[in-house]
Amino acid sequence: GCGKSHLINAIGVRYKEIHPQKQVLYVTARQFQMEFTDSVRQNTTRDFINCYQSIDMLIVDDIQEWMNAPKTLETFFHVFNNLLRNGKQVIFACDRPPVELQGMEERLLKRFACGLVVELEKPDMQLCIDILNAKCHKSCMKIPSEVIEFIANTVNSSVYDLEGVMNSLKVYSTVNKSNIDMDIAKRVIMRYVKLD
Numbered sequence: 001g002c003g004k005s006h007l008i009n010a011i012g013v014r015y016k017e018i019h020p021q022k023q024v025l026y027v028t029a030r031q032f033q034m035e036f037t038d039s040v041r042q043n044t045t046r047d048f049i050n051c052y053q054s055i056d057m058l059i060v061d062d063i064q065e066w067m068n069a070p071k072t073l074e075t076f077f078h079v080f081n082n083l084l085r086n087g088k089q090v091i092f093a094c095d096r097p098p099v100e101l102q103g104m105e106e107r108l109l110k111r112f113a114c115g116l117v118v119e120l121e122k123p124d125m126q127l128c129i130d131i132l133n134a135k136c137h138k139s140c141m142k143i144p145s146e147v148i149e150f151i152a153n154t155v156n157s158s159v160y161d162l163e164g165v166m167n168s169l170k171v172y173s174t175v176n177k178s179n180i181d182m183d184i185a186k187r188v189i190m191r192y193v194k195l196d
Contacts, residue, residue: 003159004093005061011091012059022056029065033072040071049075053082057089064094067103077108084111128152128162135166141173143180150182154189161192 012024027035032052039048052058058079066073083090094101098112123131129152136143155161168188169180178184 008059008061008091008093012057015057015089019056023054024057024059025052025055026059026061029060029062032060032076033066033069036072036075045075049079052079053086055083055088057091058083059091059093061093062095063092064096064101067101070105073104073108077105080108080111090115122157123159123162125149125152125156128156131159131162132166135163139166139170141166141170141180143169143185144182147180147182147185151185151189155192165189165192 009026012026016022016024036045036048039045066076080090092112098109101109101112129148132143132148132152135141136148151162151165155165165185165188168191169185172178172184172188173180
């Protein structure tokens with residue numbers, strides 16, 4: 001919920017703008033795994049591997065989904081090594097640092113860790129306020145600034161939670177034909193976080 005998928009997509013788009021002749025592929029870990037499984041069933045694994053090894057920049061999102069998928073990891077290890085040997089770019093996104101990827105082979109984790117590892121931190125209060133104000137503007141909602149600040153201070157673990165709160169507030173105000181105040185905000189927020 002911190003924008004990692006948007007960021008890695010933006011990297012791919014920018015790389016393609018700079019190098020229009022290069023092949024860039026964004027794939028989720030689940031999609032890669034399903035394609036690999038299909039290639040095994042159809043006896044086309046060599047074609048699958050060759051296809052992935054021909055990419056100039058491979059972007060894989062949510063690699064934590066491979067933690068207990070040894071055959072997928074083994075195949076990806078060979079694709080990854082080939083890409084690195086040939087000077088290609090590989091970008092991963094994950095919901096945790098490489099050292100916390102239980103169930104992955106040490107040799108793959110060491111290769112992951114030798115690249116640049118960047119942590120996306122949860123949004124700070126000002127970013128949460130800006131997001132909430134943008135959502136209010138887009139949805140034509142009027143929420144008092146003290147309520148916006150309360151939401152930003154209370155629901156700050158992920159952008160998804162902020163969006164959920166805003167969607168709930170919008171529905172609540174539409175159904176009940178009422179303005180959003182602090183009491184309503186607290187009732188809605190209790191579904192997302194524990195209030196003291």
